[in-house]
Amino acid sequence: MSLLDRLERIFGRFAVPNLSLYLVIGQVFVLLSALLGLLDLNAFVLVPELARQGEWWRLVTMIFLPPPPGMFGYVFVAFAWYMFFLMGGALEGYWGEFRYNLFVLTGYALTVAMAFITPYAPTTNLFIAGSVFLAFAWLNPDFEIAIFFILPVKIKWLALVTWIANAYYFSTGSWPLRLQILASVGNFLLFFSHDIVQTMRYRKRAMAASATRFAAASAGPEARHRCRVCGKTDLTNPEMDFRYCSKCAGDECYCPEHIFAHEHVPAKSEAAKK
Numbered sequence: 001m002s003l004l005d006r007l008e009r010i011f012g013r014f015a016v017p018n019l020s021l022y023l024v025i026g027q028v029f030v031l032l033s034a035l036l037g038l039l040d041l042n043a044f045v046l047v048p049e050l051a052r053q054g055e056w057w058r059l060v061t062m063i064f065l066p067p068p069p070g071m072f073g074y075v076f077v078a079f080a081w082y083m084f085f086l087m088g089g090a091l092e093g094y095w096g097e098f099r100y101n102l103f104v105l106t107g108y109a110l111t112v113a114m115a116f117i118t119p120y121a122p123t124t125n126l127f128i129a130g131s132v133f134l135a136f137a138w139l140n141p142d143f144e145i146a147i148f149f150i151l152p153v154k155i156k157w158l159a160l161v162t163w164i165a166n167a168y169y170f171s172t173g174s175w176p177l178r179l180q181i182l183a184s185v186g187n188f189l190l191f192f193s194h195d196i197v198q199t200m201r202y203r204k205r206a207m208a209a210s211a212t213r214f215a216a217a218s219a220g221p222e223a224r225h226r227c228r229v230c231g232k233t234d235l236t237n238p239e240m241d242f243r244y245c246s247k248c249a250g251d252e253c254y255c256p257e258h259i260f261a262h263e264h265v266p267a268k269s270e271a272a273k274k
Contacts, residue, residue: 008098015097019104020088020132023063024081031066031077041065046112048119063108063125083145084129087136094139103191107131110183121176127184134159134188138195227255229262 016022033039043055046062067080092100107128115123136143137159144152170181189196223233225242232255234242240255248265 004099004102007102008096012098015101017092017097018089019092019097019101020085023088023104024085026064027066027081030061030064034066046115046123047121048112048116048123052119059112062112062123063128065124067126067129080129084132087132090140091132091135103135103187104128104132106190107184107187110187111180114179114183115176117179118176121174123176123180127180128187130162131184131187134162134184135191137162138188138192225253227258228252228265229258230255 030039030041030044034041044058044061044065046058047055051058067077069077088100088104091103095103108125111123111125111128115121137155141154141156141159143155145155145158146152166181166185170178173181223235225234226232227242232240234240237255242253242255243259245252245254245259245262245264249267250265252265254262
């Protein structure tokens with residue numbers, strides 16, 4: 001029994017069903033409250049030093065921070081919620097409630113742990129949602145989404161862009177940003193490293209088999225008859241009538257020139273006597 005199976009047997013009853021739905025509902029409530037002036041979104045951002053000084057709620061409220069509007073405004077926010085709900089629900093259906101809960105919780109724990117390395121830098125839940133996206137894309141690479149309900153794109157290409165962006169920002173960004181990327185990628189690798197290794201092994205075997213088939217095809221068809229003396233074959237000399245010598249041990253083939261002019265191959269017992 002694997003570690004995940006043992007954990008599920010012990011803690012499975014505490015798993016929250018439809019976790020993605022509750023997270024989206026919480027973020028919608030927070031955003032509406034902020035738009036009405038009832039809440040300050042800055043109070044939801046995790047700043048470890050402020051949490052250490054007594055604002056402990058930031059450790060919890062960070063997960064309910066809504067996505068930033070960006071250049072497309074709240075249309076992008078609604079689209080981000082829709083995609084998170086869709087992908088999170090698919091992962092929960094694939095893994096089960098406990099394992100999906102554990103995936104989100106592990107991403108959250110890694111994000112918070114990395115945030116405390118740079119305690120004065122603000123931290124959001126952006127890369128936690130990013131790890132959910134990468135997990136869904138790994139399991140469903142050919143799934144098509146309509147960006148802003150218009151442009152159909154396979155999700156594997158969006159995941160590739162995300163990996164490239166992570167690599168770029170990791171090499172050029174600040175240390176707080178690098179640590180959040182590490183938390184996101186670390187969460188993904190914890191759950192998919194075995195699948196990645198198995199996929200690489202399968203592709204290696206597939207490439208080796210393809211190389212073998214290509215080499216066989218390049219070499220052309222194999223000769224059926226080959227003269228034991230001169231090496232001529234029915235492929236190099238199709239006009240020749242190749243024959244087998246009844247006095248030679250084994251199936252020894254000869255061309256017309258050498259069928260009567262060759263040294264007979266003795267049996268192993270006779271060769272040993274000589």
